[in-house]
Amino acid sequence: MSSTEESTEESAEGTTAKSAPPLAAKAGLRARIRLPRLDGLRGRLIITVVVVALISSVTATALAYRESRDAVLKRAQNAAVEDFRNRVDSLAADLDVPTDPRSMARFATDVSSGLRGALVVAQYRDYTASSDPSADRSRITAELRATVRTRTQVSLQRVEHGGKPWLALGAPVLLDSAGRDRSSGQPSGVEIFAVVSLADEERDTAELVRSVQRGLLPVVLLAAVLALLAARTVLRPVRKLARATRRLATGELSIRVEERGRDELAELAHTFNETAGALEDSVSELRAQEALARRFVADVSHELRTPLAAMTIVSSVLEEDADQLTPDTAHAARTVSAETAKLTRLVDDLIEISRFDARAVALTVHSVDMAEAVRATLAARGWTDRVEADLPPGIRARLDRRRLDVIVANLVGNALRHGAPPVTVTVRAADDRLTVTVADHGPGMTPEVARHVFDRFYKADSARSRSEGSGLGMAIALENARLHGGTIELAPPAPGVGAVFTLQMPLRTESAS
């Protein structure tokens, strides 16, 4: 019960006292969402879609490119081989072996003129004739020459020379075998080579790549736009849900989100709504129970007040007449009187704290001279001699004088009861803040005590169960400080100093609260 009470108190307090930090956090979050972040869901979606688009288009292009390039090359090579063979076939009839360099040169030039002016090299025994003697013959590789020497067929090889692709063709020219099977023809000893440029084919395939490059950017942009649209359909409900969750966390339990569609996000929204509903139900149930409990305390306190008033009168009359009673009876009368006074204080404190719980308290703000007010508090309880007061004159504050009295009295009373003298009270004002420090020189508080010092009915010394205080003093002091928009804090333990409580509140409190 106590733990749930604590949690509800915390959440209720979050709406008022902690309203500033969540606002700042919300603003920061919004700024972060606005920025194009690449590690968010949106960024991941865009990257994924763009990468998928890139991969698919590049892969498709690569495959198409390879196919078309191979087809273009194959056609070009076949055509070149066909031209070469036909040309050599038709011209070989005019060539006899043994032959001479001049005939060979003529033969090479004739072949070349039928092959778009390609370089043609004819070789017979130890001499070579070229259609273009100045041309570089390194395009005809030793590998090709070796193959042509050993195999009676047309051989071809693609080479790169001067950054351009070339097709080198080579074949031994067979002897005329009229009527006989062609494949059985004998080599004549003449070998012929031709080097055909593939620059046209390269340009055609390069054009394909260029057109793909031009198309790639629009594809990527389109993919990014589609990804953005897709991300929006996903992100909008998610963002709504996130906003609702944040508001739920700040205590707005009635918040619900729209459930649209039948997808997983709608399911999530439905679950969220169910959770929020369940939470709202249990919280309202708890609040009702708590309110009931508090009202019970308040009612009991009120009901006790009337009989207590009567008892106080009777016990004070008895105490006045104690001298005329027998010692035993007098002691009893004094005890009854003291306990009745304590009970009255307890009931008063209970009524006070239930007013806080019911939020039925209002500040009555006056302009107060702090030195005079604190001095009056100490004087009223007869503590002037036991407390060292450091009260600079001229500090004026706007606050509820009665509640200041309650706070100071509770802090000083606590120090006198539990700490060791000398107890000091210090009043300071700076930057529109009023600071009242109450310090003693006792052993200080253990961390366990420090944690619970403002709890209701918390007894620092469990062995001394019957202390003079009601156990509500510090809680009431804290509630009063909060009512002024201030706090009471316990300074962390330091050597040579006892417990130090610091009341901090605005120098000027608004009367409306």
Place this chain on the structure above:
Amino acid sequence: MTRPRTALTCCVLALVATGCGIRPTGVTAGGTAPSGISKDMRIYFASDSGLRGVSRPGKKVRDFNAAYRLLLDGPTREEQFNGLANLVAPEKWLRVTSHDGSVTISIPHSTADAPQDQSTGQLVCTFARAEVLLHGTRPDKVQVTIVIGGERAGPYQCQQFLSH
């Protein structure tokens, strides 16, 4: 951030695998070799477009007389149809000798007129080819001299009579 990088690597790999441009290859086969070169006897006939040689595959030429006989046999029917004609008149006393690539055609008593251009070419080219086949002389080293009566003409090379 590793997923995009992996994807990028894939793209690059795909590009590398495809290979840009036209890459060099090894030597590949491209079908049957061309043919048509003759190593047999070739005799030359006149035509409207100049001197043209035709091969006589399978005919063995053991001496110059055999070549002369082939020439005098004239073009085949098919060759005639293609416009070839023999302008060389038979000479009974024609003698051909060769020494170190120099061929000498001797006609002691010319019965006909002095040889015309194409008929001279027929003789020069046919005997030059016969010299190449008989003695293995390089074609461009063969020189032919014609002696009619006591009159020398030449030395000629076959190349001079070929139109192109």
